[in-house]
Amino acid sequence: MPLEIERKYLVINDNWKDSVVRQVAIKQGYLATTPKVGIRVRLAGEEANLNIKSKTVGLSRSEYEYPILLEDAREMLENLVAGAVIDKVRYKVRCGDHLWDLDVFHGANRGLLVAEVELTSEEETFQMPDWAGEEVSTDTRYYNASLVNHPFCDW
Numbered sequence: 686m687p688l689e690i691e692r693k694y695l696v697i698n699d700n701w702k703d704s705v706v707r708q709v710a711i712k713q714g715y716l717a718t719t720p721k722v723g724i725r726v727r728l729a730g731e732e733a734n735l736n737i738k739s740k741t742v743g744l745s746r747s748e749y750e751y752p753i754l755l756e757d758a759r760e761m762l763e764n765l766v767a768g769a770v771i772d773k774v775r776y777k778v779r780c781g782d783h784l785w786d787l788d789v790f791h792g793a794n795r796g797l798l799v800a801e802v803e804l805t806s807e808e809e810t811f812q813m814p815d816w817a818g819e820e821v822s823t824d825t826r827y828y829n830a831s832l833v834n835h836p837f838c839d840w
Contacts, residue, residue, distance in 0.1 A: 689738070689776055690807055693827060697818035703747035703785055704814075706777040711788075712765030714828055723830045726753070726761040731773070733758030741805040743823055744807045768833035769793060781812030793836030 703761045712725040733755050739747040762836055772791040777784050778800070787800040799821070802811055821827045827837065 687748050687750075688745055690804045690809075691801045691812050691822070692804065692820060693799055693801040693810075693822045694817040695821055696787060696800050696816055697817045697826060698816050700816040701778045701785075701814065701837070704779045706779055706784065707773055708776045711773050711775050712762055712770055714762050714770045714831065715763055715833055716761065716766060717767065717828050725830070726758050726766070728755070728762060731755065741823075741828075744804070745799070752835045764822045768832075769836065778814075780814040783811050785814070790832075790837065793838045794832050795838065797827075797832075797837040803831060 691806050708808075709730040711727060711729045713725055716724045716726060717723075721740050723738050724740070725769050727734050727736060733753045735751045737747075737749040742819070771794065773788045773794070774791070776787040776789070778787045779785075780802075783802050785802050787798065790797040800814075801815055804811065825831050826840070
């Protein structure tokens with residue numbers, strides 16, 4: 686079973702910009718969310734995926750990801766998603782031995798910057814970047830599945 690282990694932090698300054706490796710525009714929406722699972726479609730540049738994630742337990746959750754046709758993803762985002770579509774730019778940012786995902790949100794979540802680092806275990810150590818502030822790994826308000834129905838602009 687594929688397992689995702691990640692820690693998530695608010696971004697507190699622009700110091701990350703000098704360490705960007707690449708970036709991609711992302712649009713994603715949720716086809717279904719329950720207390721047990723979320724099913725998401727994501728369009729990232731010229732790649733599209735269907736993603737299924739279990740409820741987070743601690744810092745870990747099951748994650749399955751499958752490539753789909755670009756046109757199918759566009760149609761799903763247009764016609765099938767429940768709630769709003771998340772619009773963001775994801776930057777891959779190097780810090781120490783890890784490549785972080787740093788999301789700069791647009792639309793109703795404009796102003797929100799969140800970075801996450803994927804780990805091989807919940808106990809793995811990593812270098813904390815100076816641009817990472819408060820940890821929000823367990824704060825469900827920062828989950829993309831929550832932001833579609835309760836966007837940052839409404840907090």
